[in-house]
Amino acid sequence: MSRPGLPRRTLLAAGGAGALTAVTGWNTATAAWATEPGPDVAELPALDGTMTLQGAGLERFSRDFGHIVTAAPRAVLRPGSVRDVQQLVAFARRHRVPVAVNGQSGDLAQFGATGLESHSNYGQANPRGGIAIDARGLSGVVSVRAGRAVVGAGTTWAQVTEAGLAQGWVPPVLPDYLHLSVGGTLSVGGIGGGVHRYGMQVDNVLELDVVTGTGELVTASPTRNRELFEAVLAGAGQVAVIVRVTLALVKVRERAHVFSLHYDDLGAYLADQQKVLAGRRFDFQVGDVTRSADDTRWLYRAELVALRDAGQPADRAALLAGLNPVRTEVVEQSWREYAYRVDGLAGYLRSAGLWDLPKPWLSLFLPAATVHTFMTEAAQVLTGADVGAGLMLFYPYKRSAVKAPLAVLPEQEVGWHFDMLAFPGPGSDTAAMLERNRRLYERAVALGGKRYPIGAVPGLTQADWRRHYGGQWDKVVRAKRRWDPAGILTPGQGIHSS
Numbered sequence: 001m002s003r004p005g006l007p008r009r010t011l012l013a014a015g016g017a018g019a020l021t022a023v024t025g026w027n028t029a030t031a032a033w034a035t036e037p038g039p040d041v042a043e044l045p046a047l048d049g050t051m052t053l054q055g056a057g058l059e060r061f062s063r064d065f066g067h068i069v070t071a072a073p074r075a076v077l078r079p080g081s082v083r084d085v086q087q088l089v090a091f092a093r094r095h096r097v098p099v100a101v102n103g104q105s106g107d108l109a110q111f112g113a114t115g116l117e118s119h120s121n122y123g124q125a126n127p128r129g130g131i132a133i134d135a136r137g138l139s140g141v142v143s144v145r146a147g148r149a150v151v152g153a154g155t156t157w158a159q160v161t162e163a164g165l166a167q168g169w170v171p172p173v174l175p176d177y178l179h180l181s182v183g184g185t186l187s188v189g190g191i192g193g194g195v196h197r198y199g200m201q202v203d204n205v206l207e208l209d210v211v212t213g214t215g216e217l218v219t220a221s222p223t224r225n226r227e228l229f230e231a232v233l234a235g236a237g238q239v240a241v242i243v244r245v246t247l248a249l250v251k252v253r254e255r256a257h258v259f260s261l262h263y264d265d266l267g268a269y270l271a272d273q274q275k276v277l278a279g280r281r282f283d284f285q286v287g288d289v290t291r292s293a294d295d296t297r298w299l300y301r302a303e304l305v306a307l308r309d310a311g312q313p314a315d316r317a318a319l320l321a322g323l324n325p326v327r328t329e330v331v332e333q334s335w336r337e338y339a340y341r342v343d344g345l346a347g348y349l350r351s352a353g354l355w356d357l358p359k360p361w362l363s364l365f366l367p368a369a370t371v372h373t374f375m376t377e378a379a380q381v382l383t384g385a386d387v388g389a390g391l392m393l394f395y396p397y398k399r400s401a402v403k404a405p406l407a408v409l410p411e412q413e414v415g416w417h418f419d420m421l422a423f424p425g426p427g428s429d430t431a432a433m434l435e436r437n438r439r440l441y442e443r444a445v446a447l448g449g450k451r452y453p454i455g456a457v458p459g460l461t462q463a464d465w466r467r468h469y470g471g472q473w474d475k476v477v478r479a480k481r482r483w484d485p486a487g488i489l490t491p492g493q494g495i496h497s498s
Contacts, residue, residue, distance in 0.1 A: 024037050026044065026097070028095055033075070044091065045087040045091055047079075048084050051078075058075075060104075061118075063117060064124070065121055066123075066359050067358045067359060068359075069123030073131060073132040077133045078136070079137035079138060086211050087215070088133065089212075089213065090215025097131055098127045098488050099127055099130055101132075101490075102132045102133065102135060103136075103180065104135060121360075135153055135184070137154065138155075139153075140155060146169065150245070152182075153183030153186075157171065157182060158178035161178060161336075171204065171248075172248065172250045173191075173195060176193075176341075183243075186232075186242060187242065188236060189452065193303075195401065198250075200234070200402050203402060204247060205233060205245060208220045209243050212484065213484025213485065227479070231475075234404050236490060237490030238476070238495060238496070239484050252335055254334060255335065256305050256307055257307075257316075257332050258305050261325035262329075268324055273395060276304060277396045282306050284303075284304070284307075285303075289394050303395075305338060345391075348389075354388070354425070357425075358430040360424075360430060360434050360455075361454065362419075362437045362456065363454050364451055365417055365452060366444060367449065378440060381439075382420075387424075390420075393417060395417055399414070405475070408470075450468060451468060460494055462494075462496070462497065465494070
């Protein structure tokens with residue numbers, strides 16, 4: 001239940017040493033908060049939640065997971081209701097104040113409050129001097145029943161997973177790291193090991209409640225306000241703020257038989273992964289690239305998961321027939337153990353002091369026809385120091401499984417996801433790594449590739465985005481003009497700036 005709105009003269013900002021400052025509104029002449037009324041002061045709306053206007057609360061929202069782009073917002077809204085989001089967005093539209101949602105994700109139980117930060121990597125969720133919306137004010141599982149769950153946009157995938165598991169249902173596609181917000185991953189697409197069967201996470205959304213850039217609350221689905229539905233999913237936060245989501249769930253299968261197939265030859269790895277993809281042998285299909293122990297070459301590993309009910313065996317011979325790895329390992333674990341497999345690595349990275357260092361990630365999609373060329377060239381450029389203590393994901397998908405129009409992929413039916421999740425050590429040359437990312441991005445595009453919009457690629461222009469969206473560009477522009485006519489939402493992506 002919402003609590004009464006804050007009186008307008010007592011909207012408070014926490015200052016140093018617990019000091020409080022009364023704020024009247026927004027001075028349109030100076031573009032700053034005002035403590036006294038005046039002819040240029042726009043009165044703030046009453047809110048059910050809270051606004052932080054100075055102090056440590058702003059500092060925490062000045063950075064993101066990449067720790068490369070830093071800029072403090074002018075305010076942070078922790079909404080107490082959906083109405084707060086409507087009021088705030090409408091106010092920001094009138095006064096041309098940028099707004100961006102920040103998932104502030106992280107596993108509080110394991111890492112504490114310091115574990116919270118946006119999982120954008122290059123300032124994508126930064127409002128560029130505007131107002132950040134703390135999505136945790138929109139968190140919570142509303143309901144779970146057979147085949148579906150209704151959740152707030154700030155809910156993490158871990159929370160969805162736990163609520164679903166309690167009733168025997170789970171999301172068909174999960175990110176590798178479950179402590180990310182639902183709204184955040186749906187804004188960019190949401191990739192995971194089930195993509196070859198179920199598409200991206202955006203392809204498993206049944207309905208959305210969103211607040212458009214005009215402050216209007218709208219329900220959208222494939223049969224209701226479909227244009228808006230398609231503009232929001234994988235839309236990089238450009239037209240609306242997601243506030244509530246109805247997700248499709250599938251019946252959980254309790255046991256995960258995890259096959260690790262190791263390769264020292266790129267061609268053999270590509271061939272076997274695509275053979276597995278064509279035969280739909282496994283429920284989850286991912287893979288990664290690691291450096292050899294002597295730091296002289298790159299090695300490849302397919303991670304393939306066969307889900308079974310308790311007591312039901314997996315026919316290993318049939319699953320591995322015709323494949324030619326140099327070594328194979330098989331582990332059986334619970335579905336839940338597999339889902340949370342990255343938590344151990346995250347804990348190590350935090351304890352080693354690497355979590356808060358700059359991380360210039362690079363996420364791409366390549367067509368199968370040119371992926372050998374790209375990976376061969378990338379392997380010549382990249383070293384073990386580039387990846388550091390992180391990992392480089394590299395696995396195939398089927399384009400036909402991805403239905404959301406703005407989840408932009410290469411045209412070819414079989415494609416490959418290249419995801420360099422780098423955790424370089426202290427003293428690494430971040431500027432040089434960003435330049436390397438740009439060169440690899442340009443090479444990928446020349447080979448028919450596309451960018452997944454979470455990584456760090458410097459210098460992107462509107463021409464780059466036009467090239468990225470291709471035939472979808474006019475639709476993207478029309479959607480922006482229709483639902484965010486003031487152009488205030490999620491400026492950090494840089495899609496609609498010159």
